[in-house]
Amino acid sequence: MASAVPAAMERPHFIGIGGAGMSGIARILARRGAEVAGSDARESETAASLRALGATVHIGHAAGNVAAATTAVVVSSAIRADNPELVRAAELGVPVVHRSDALAALMGGLRSIAVAGTHGKTTTTSMLAVALTELGLDPSYAIGGDLAGPGTNARHGEGEVFVAEADESDRSFQKYDPEVAVVLNVELDHHANYASMDEIYESFEAFAAKIRPGGALVVGEHEGARELARRVAAARDDLTIVRVGEGADSDARITAVQPRGMTSEVTVVLDGAEHAFTVSVPGRHYAHNAAAALAAGARAGVDPSALAKALTAYTGVGRRLQLKGEAAGVQVIDSYAHHPTEMTADLEAMRGAVGDSRLLVVFQPHLFSRTQELGAEMGQALALADASVVLDIYPAREDPLPGVTSALITDAARTAGADVTDAPDKAAVPGIVAGMARPGDFVLTMGAGDVTDLGPLVLARLADGA
CATH class of the missing domain: 3.40.50.720 (NAD(P)-binding Rossmann-like Domain)
Known part of the structure; x- marks a missing residue:
């Protein structure tokens, strides 16, 4: 090793x-x-x-x-x-x-599992890392978020397995040569680096081409992932392809997802055997993430029955529907969702979890290029909330684009019938939200930027009586 x-x-x-x-x-x-x-x-x-x-x-x-x-x-x-x-x-x-070359060097000589996809890779990587650790396999891992238990995003283990989140945003995931690769979904994003779906598919195909001979590709139920599987199957006959999903064509078939408040009871049939376990976050998409982790671990040689039980040890990862606290009868949850598909999935999961309670969202758009291309869809997603507060765009690595502002989102949200408040002054947001919230409500801070910092401030304002 x-x-x-x-x-x-x-x-x-x-x-x-x-x-x-x-x-x-x-x-x-x-x-x-x-x-x-x-x-x-x-x-x-x-x-x-x-x-x-x-x-x-x-x-x-x-x-x-x-x-x-x-x-x-x-x-x-x-x-x-x-x-x-x-x-x-x-x-x-x-x-x-x-950094991708540095990570590839660290994985050298180990049995690596690389988890990719436009959405869900941090959660899936985390689930797998926690489960393997729970089984005493002492894996190494590198994840794009902090695990709730250890409170860290990476670990050096003495075991033979290395689990890594594989980032497609800049094509850097093409540097890895995993034994098992997971592709949860394939969707157009990162518009500064990809001009079309053709370029996205080419990038993911290059990633799949690096899977070690005789290895496995695990794909989600998303049509983009299934299309990738078809392309890879035509190019390589040495790989085992495992399709995860709820459909009859799935090799790891999810047969039940039973909501239990902020958790779900999930049943998966893999290789003819039924495996039931609890997922500590709500929503069908997190159940799919867990099923993909189960399939990937099994293809790496881990007993699936033991792995399913170990998945129950996963207690969450930072910013993936993470409870930040409760004050004045209001719970504040944090979400990293920043693409319309992710936003819709997390909002639907929260709607199912909170029942008749009100759901208030504080959303911060991430990147000018993403807002330019997907702002209307972001606004439509916000219509799933009872009310939303929308901040200015978090630029990250980008320079402003002419005419691209949060108005692209708020205008679309209002057209979709959403109750939206513009908040160009970030410092005013905790007071705005505390004034809106009432006992029994849920507040969801959402976005990939520094909107996460607002959760504790909202809680403090609520505790002070707004």
Whole structure:
């Protein structure tokens, strides 16, 4: 089993070390004994936890942060070419490594399971990581969110399995060569990098082409995933393809999803045997995620009956319908959903869980390009809530686009009959929401940006009597 530190990663420097993907890789390297350093724009719990592992974490980006002894500078696609630390790396002749290459190096020599898809990959990866850990298999994992139990997004284990979330947004998932690959769904997103569905399919086909000979591809019930399966089957006859879903053509067939408040009881038939277990989050799409985790683990050689029982140990992952707290009879839940499909799925799941209670949503659009292409669909999704508050667009790595504002969403929402409040002043949102909410309501903060920070502030305003 390979778990040593690759030579190029002995003294790495991470630009943006606090990010979900970057921090996980840094955490594993630190556990393996590397001298990890990096920088981030602001102080955070993640930065503190990395320091506790022995990493050097600078706040703010500066050329002086990159030491002369650095063996590699690790970057994500979000790092701009004029970043002073990237410029300094060039001056020092230090190799620049994309985070996907760093992660691929960490997976080298291990039995890897890579989970991809436009939606649901963090949850599915988390479910599998928790279940394998519960079974004592001591896996390594790298996930795009913090697990509720361990409170971390990555772990270095001594076992032979490495479970990784595989990001399609910048095609970086094509760097991996998993034994088992999971593709939950294939849908047009990341419009700055993909111009059409043809390009999306080409990217996912390239990912599937890297599956090790004799390996397996697990696909969800989404039509895009099934189309990918058809294309892969035509190109490779050495792979086992496992279709997950509720239809009769499914190899891992979901035969029952019984809601139980904020949980679900799920039954899956795999290889002729029935497996029943509890999923700790509501909604059919999370049941599908769990079934995909079950199928992937089984194809990696794990006993499916034991794995199904172990899936019950999964208690959630940060920002995936995560309960943030309750005050004045109002529960605040946090959701990472930012694509219309994800938004609709989480809103439908919450509608089923809350019954006749009111559902209030605080939504922050993510990326100008995504809002330009999908703003109308986002607005239509918000019609599933009883009332919504919509913030300005969170730009992340993008520059503004002319004419692209949150109005594209709020106009569509109102056309669909939704009750929507515009909130360009983020600081005013906790007061707005506390004034709207009444005992028995549920508040859902939704989006991939910093809208998650508002949940505790809303709770504080509610506790103070608004």
